[in-house]
Amino acid sequence: MPSSLPRTDLAIVGAGVSGCALAASLRRRGWRGSIELLEIGRGPGGRAATRYSRQDPDLRINHGAPLFNIRAQTPPELLQALEQREVISPFRGSIQSLDGQRSLGPAIDDGFSDGQLWQGRGGMDALAAGLLELAEAEGGVLSRRFGTLVRHLRPERSKTGLRWTLENSSGEALVEARWLVLSGTLLAHPRCQQVFGWDGIPLEQAAESLADPQLNAAQSQLASIEGQASCNLLLTLPPEQASAWLALPWQVLQCTPSAQERWGLRRISIQPLAGGRCAVVAESSPAFAAAHLHVYGSRSSAAQLLGAKPDPSDEKRVLDALTQALTDLSGQTLGDAPRQLMRWGAAFPLAPGLDPGHGCCPESAIGFCGDSLAGDGFGRIEGALLSAEDLATELMKQL
Ligand SMILES: Cc1cc2nc3c(=O)[nH]c(=O)nc-3n(C[C@H](O)[C@H](O)[C@H](O)COP(=O)(O)OP(=O)(O)OC[C@H]3O[C@@H](n4cnc5c(N)ncnc54)[C@H](O)[C@@H]3O)c2cc1C
Structure with a gap:
C-alpha cells in the first residue's frame, strides 16, 4: 500500500444531498474528525x-x-440553517396539472408538491454546496474529491480495529478510512453489474468477508430496492422562444396518469435564465424511461469515467421522441433550441427501502444514508436530509 495513501476518520461515498448533509450534521453536533468525500460527478448535488x-x-x-x-411534522434541523445562509428559498412558482385531454387543472398529489416548497438559490446544487459550506464553517478537515468513482470496498480487521480501503476502477487505493458511509445505493445494488459490467457487487463482496449479520441484512435490503428511471430532455430557449414559455400560467406542470400515457412525460419545469432565456426540463414517465434504459446522455459522468461511448444515433432518437412529445403536449414551438439528454437509471427508489435500524452497523464501521432509507421523506430530498441527520446521531455514539 503506498505510504502517501490518505487516511481519514470517515469516508463518505457520494456528495449528493445526504452525503453533504451528513458532513454538515456531524460538524454541527461538534464532531471534528477528518472527513473525505468522494463523488463520481463533477460537483456536489447528485440527483439534485x-x-x-x-x-x-x-x-x-x-x-x-x-x-x-x-x-414531516419535525422538519430537518439543517433546513433553518440553510435558509439563514440564503442557500435555499421558498419556491413560489405555480404548479398545475395537465390531463390526457390537454386540460389544465390544479396541482395533484404526486408526492413532490405538498407541504413547504423550497428550491436552491441560483440552482438546486446550492443545497448540497450550501451543506458543505455549513460543514466547513464549523471547522475540521473536509476533503472533497470529485470525478472519482469508488469501485472496490476493502475492509480489513486488525488488532487496532477495522479499516476500510477504497479503490478506483484500476484497483488504485484512494483512501483508508476508520469509518465508511455509503450515501448512494450503487455499490450495494446489482444495478452496478448491469450498468458497468462489474463482476460483483462491492458491498456484497465486503460483507461476505466481514460476516456481520446486521451488515448482511442491510446489504440484502439495499440490493433489493427497485428504482424507477427517468429520461430528461433539457432545452435551452433563446429569449424570442422563452417569452411564450415564461408567460405560461405554470412553472411546474404535472402530467396526470392519462397525460403520462399519452405523451410519455411525467413533469415539466420552466427554469428562467439570465437575459430573458429559459431552460425547459421535461421528465419522462417511468414507462418511457424503462423502454429507453440503455440510452445514456453523452454527458453522463459515470459513462465518461468508465470509457463508455454513448451511441449518438440512439441519443438523438430519444431526444427526438421527447421533443415531439413536449411540442405536442405544450402546443409551443421548440425550433432548433439546444437540447441535451439526462438519463437517470435509478431516479426514484421504490418502497420499502432500507430499514433505518440497519442504517448504522457499528461492528463493521459502516453506515448508510440517503433517500433509500425507509421513513419520512422516502425517495425525496426530505428523506435524504432526515436520513443524514439520523445517521449523524448514531455516529456520534461511535466515532
Ligand atoms: C428527475 C428527478 C426529479 C426529482 N424530483 C424531486 C422533487 O421534485 N422533489 C424531491 O424531493 N426529490 C426529487 N427527486 C429525488 C431527489 O433528487 C433525491 O431524493 C435526492 O437528491 C437524493 O439524494 P441522496 O443524497 O440520497 O442521493 P444521490 O443524489 O443519488 O447522491 C448519491 C451520490 O453518490 C454518488 N455515488 C454513488 N456511487 C458512487 C461511487 N461508487 N463513487 C463515487 N460516487 C458515487 C452519486 O454520483 C451521487 O452524487 C428527483 C430525482 C430525479 C432524478
Missing part, C-alpha cells in the same frame, strides 16, 4: 444537481430535482 456549460457561463439547468417539499 445543476448542469453548467463552459461555453455558456449563464447556463444552469436543474437536470434532476427542480424543487423539494418538506412534509
Whole structure:
C-alpha cells in the first residue's frame, strides 16, 4: 500500500444531498474528525444537481430535482440553517396539472408538491454546496474529491480495529478510512453489474468477508430496492422562444396518469435564465424511461469515467421522441433550441427501502444514508436530509 495513501476518520461515498448533509450534521453536533468525500460527478448535488456549460457561463439547468417539499411534522434541523445562509428559498412558482385531454387543472398529489416548497438559490446544487459550506464553517478537515468513482470496498480487521480501503476502477487505493458511509445505493445494488459490467457487487463482496449479520441484512435490503428511471430532455430557449414559455400560467406542470400515457412525460419545469432565456426540463414517465434504459446522455459522468461511448444515433432518437412529445403536449414551438439528454437509471427508489435500524452497523464501521432509507421523506430530498441527520446521531455514539 503506498505510504502517501490518505487516511481519514470517515469516508463518505457520494456528495449528493445526504452525503453533504451528513458532513454538515456531524460538524454541527461538534464532531471534528477528518472527513473525505468522494463523488463520481463533477460537483456536489447528485440527483439534485445543476448542469453548467463552459461555453455558456449563464447556463444552469436543474437536470434532476427542480424543487423539494418538506412534509414531516419535525422538519430537518439543517433546513433553518440553510435558509439563514440564503442557500435555499421558498419556491413560489405555480404548479398545475395537465390531463390526457390537454386540460389544465390544479396541482395533484404526486408526492413532490405538498407541504413547504423550497428550491436552491441560483440552482438546486446550492443545497448540497450550501451543506458543505455549513460543514466547513464549523471547522475540521473536509476533503472533497470529485470525478472519482469508488469501485472496490476493502475492509480489513486488525488488532487496532477495522479499516476500510477504497479503490478506483484500476484497483488504485484512494483512501483508508476508520469509518465508511455509503450515501448512494450503487455499490450495494446489482444495478452496478448491469450498468458497468462489474463482476460483483462491492458491498456484497465486503460483507461476505466481514460476516456481520446486521451488515448482511442491510446489504440484502439495499440490493433489493427497485428504482424507477427517468429520461430528461433539457432545452435551452433563446429569449424570442422563452417569452411564450415564461408567460405560461405554470412553472411546474404535472402530467396526470392519462397525460403520462399519452405523451410519455411525467413533469415539466420552466427554469428562467439570465437575459430573458429559459431552460425547459421535461421528465419522462417511468414507462418511457424503462423502454429507453440503455440510452445514456453523452454527458453522463459515470459513462465518461468508465470509457463508455454513448451511441449518438440512439441519443438523438430519444431526444427526438421527447421533443415531439413536449411540442405536442405544450402546443409551443421548440425550433432548433439546444437540447441535451439526462438519463437517470435509478431516479426514484421504490418502497420499502432500507430499514433505518440497519442504517448504522457499528461492528463493521459502516453506515448508510440517503433517500433509500425507509421513513419520512422516502425517495425525496426530505428523506435524504432526515436520513443524514439520523445517521449523524448514531455516529456520534461511535466515532
Ligand atoms: C428527475 C428527478 C426529479 C426529482 N424530483 C424531486 C422533487 O421534485 N422533489 C424531491 O424531493 N426529490 C426529487 N427527486 C429525488 C431527489 O433528487 C433525491 O431524493 C435526492 O437528491 C437524493 O439524494 P441522496 O443524497 O440520497 O442521493 P444521490 O443524489 O443519488 O447522491 C448519491 C451520490 O453518490 C454518488 N455515488 C454513488 N456511487 C458512487 C461511487 N461508487 N463513487 C463515487 N460516487 C458515487 C452519486 O454520483 C451521487 O452524487 C428527483 C430525482 C430525479 C432524478
